Amino acid sequence: MSFRKIDDISDIAGKRALVRVDFNVPMADGKVSDATRLERALPTIRDLVSRSAKVILLSHFGRPKGARVPEMSLAPVAEALRSLLDCEVHFAEDCIGDAAKIAVSTMRGGEVLLLENTRFHAGEEANDPAFAQELAENGDLYINDAFSAAHRAHASTEGVAHLLPAAAGRAMERELDYLAAALSAPERPMMAVVGGAKVSTKLDVLTNLIDKADYLVVGGGMANTFLLALGRTIGKSLAEPDLVAKAQEIIEKAKANACEILLPQDVVVATEFVAGAKSNAKSADDVAATEMILDLGPASVDQIAEKMERCKTLVWNGPLGAFETEPFHVATVEAARFAGKLARAGKLVAVAGGGDTVAALNQAGVADDFTYISTAGGAFLEWMEGKSLPGVEALRK
Missing domain, CATH: 3.40.50.1260 (Phosphoglycerate kinase, N-terminal domain)
Structure with a gap:
């Protein structure tokens, strides 16, 4: 703009x-x-x-x-x-x-x-x-x-x-320049990583990114709703069953727009959500009724890294798992470190934003490696949703 x-x-x-x-x-x-x-x-x-x-x-x-x-x-x-x-x-x-x-x-x-x-x-x-x-x-x-x-x-x-x-x-100029480079006119291929607990808080983000991204990674608790939409069983995992139809709609729209959605291939599960809980990785098709999905598994992280290596632009909002609680931080940390490595080498324009995202990148020790990190919170999220921001619109020439 x-x-x-x-x-x-x-x-x-x-x-x-x-x-x-x-x-x-x-x-x-x-x-x-x-x-x-x-x-x-x-x-x-x-x-x-x-x-x-x-x-x-x-x-x-x-x-x-x-x-x-x-x-x-x-x-x-x-x-x-x-x-x-x-x-x-x-x-x-x-x-x-x-x-x-x-x-x-x-x-x-x-x-x-x-x-x-x-x-x-x-x-x-x-x-x-x-x-x-x-x-x-x-x-x-x-x-x-x-x-x-x-x-x-x-x-x-x-x-x-x-x-x-x-x-x-x-600061405003720098933010707008980087967000424009990441979303308005990204160098392709472009990957978007969207995580978090609930699909309901990121519906507009997902819908907007389908039209912009070549690869869309869905992680965190929200990925469980998408697994339900694919007919998978998710045990005691956090999900929003009332949004399964919407998840199916997003999956179909992504196919029509040539946007590849990356959903968990394997997951890390536990029977209780506490620090240091006994956990193990298994296929996303094999979650038991007593288990809850709390992170992505190693095969899923490898898939994200393989696709990310092909990309020129990355936009990241939200963690891939319950990163605040060990051992469910691994997928977010490993994927973030790989993104940081590519950005540091000049192979990837990596832009991230959102409170949890910034905390996760700091935890991974790669905040300084990313091309740009927005601390704007709600404004960053609305920008990802494709909404007009009044304070920005007033500055248009």
């Missing part, structure tokens, strides 16, 4: 740059415990600072539902950002009104100001035009660097973009 970027905006010096970031970060004992989202915003902030813009940061934090909740103040985040930027980060106790206006009016070019939680106002999530206008009054231009919030049509993610000259920040 063609969207406006920071480089498309000239004469930034001295301008008030209203920058939407996602500083909804984990906290422990009143301090930021994981600064990943702050770090991803640094290139945009530093770029604007170097060009003498007045950098005014907007973000939500938590779910205060339009009320001022002290525990959800962004004040501690300003302190963490100061240490990362190694410069002063001013803080305003509101994102609109006198507190914000006074703080903005005293800024000089190259300074950074973090405004208080946008969700302290009900107008934020309602995308209220009046609230969006109040936000816009503190800026001369708008930069959206929060892809992770771009699936929400809120005042600070979508409304303001129509009131000021708007562009994507560096």
Whole structure:
């Protein structure tokens, strides 16, 4: 897609740059415990600072539902950002009104100001035009660097973009470029790996990917519903019998679209789901009534690796098994390490996203080997579903 970027905006010096970031970060004992989202915003902030813009940061934090909740103040985040930027980060106790206006009016070019939680106002999530206008009054231009919030049509993610000259920040630009390379115009063959517990949460993803992927790997608990659709017995395994017909429909549609669905050939089973449970691998045709499927077997992993080696592009969302609990992490870890090896060698563009996926790749020790890992959560999932994201659409040229 063609969207406006920071480089498309000239004469930034001295301008008030209203920058939407996602500083909804984990906290422990009143301090930021994981600064990943702050770090991803640094290139945009530093770029604007170097060009003498007045950098005014907007973000939500938590779910205060339009009320001022002290525990959800962004004040501690300003302190963490100061240490990362190694410069002063001013803080305003509101994102609109006198507190914000006074703080903005005293800024000089190259300074950074973090405004208080946008969700302290009900107008934020309602995308209220009046609230969006109040936000816009503190800026001369708008930069959206929060892809992770771009699936929400809120005042600070979508409304303001129509009131000021708007562009994507560096992190947003990078995310959109990689997702476009992986889904919109992938180099083929292309493989999609979709895992997770339930088919119901990934129906739109599966349906969209059938039209895009050459190989579609279905793993995790959701694969059990597909095994039921093929007439297999799955014992006590997690499944959604009411979605068997939908799984059959997806299988047939994949055949019609020349998309090869890779379902488990063999599985790892146990009679109880606990860490260190006694388990064994067996054919997916041979699951006993007392057993539950908790991971893919070695033959299935080999099949995935063999097909993956033919591919130029990989998109991954969701684990292949119950990876949080050993020994049911093996398939996810081995497949991830193989993907990481191919990506590191430049043979594969490997893009992954989703909370469980990122955790699994970190567990496998290959997060740095993947071409790109999205931490966007819901926005990444909606992108995989083929949905338009309001915060992105507002940046189109």
